[in-house]
Amino acid sequence: MSRPRPICIGVIADTHGLFDPAILRHFQHADHIVHAGDIGKPVVIDQLKTIAPVTVVSGNVDGYEESGFQSEAMIELAGRRIAVRHILYASGTLTAEGRAFLDRMRPDICIFGHTHQPKNEWLGGTLLFNPGSAGPKRFALPRMLGMITIGARLSARHVRLNDRMT
Secondary structure (H helix, E strand, C coil), X not given: CCCCCCEEEEEECCCCCCCXXXXXXXXXXXXXXXXXCCCCCHHHXXXXXXXXXXXXXXXXXXXXXXXXXXXXXEEEECCEEEEEECCCEECCEECHHHHHHHHHHCCCEEECCCCCCCEEEEECCEEEEECCECCCCCCCCCEEEEEEEECCCEEEEEEECCCCCC
16 A cells, blocks of 8 residues: 655745746645735736646735735645635734634644744644745845645745845
């Protein structure tokens, strides 16, 4: 009996209209891509769709539903429930709306953005993952994206991008 092949998910957020060509290299083996909002320009999603299927939510910069993208999503990949929402944390704290979202969705993984701060931690049985910002460098934070692998076990990691596009 063979084990199913692990699923690789490319995770990105807060692109703010920027599509760094390095994304193509980092996501080349992704089975699915999740963009957790603050897209900036729809062309970013078009470029991601050339790599793999994309689940996307809008963020505050996108005007939420005005962008044509949903504000929340729930998908299932490799038997794991994955919830996506742009704002889960604000000012370093899980928001009341974020807590209500987690309680309502009960995901195995919750992907979010907004803070531009990478996060990879467990809250009870839920992996909370913020890939950081792949958009223009802001503040003193590094530009980043993420990779989640679902196989015999669940693993998540951050990938640092150059401060300037290559």
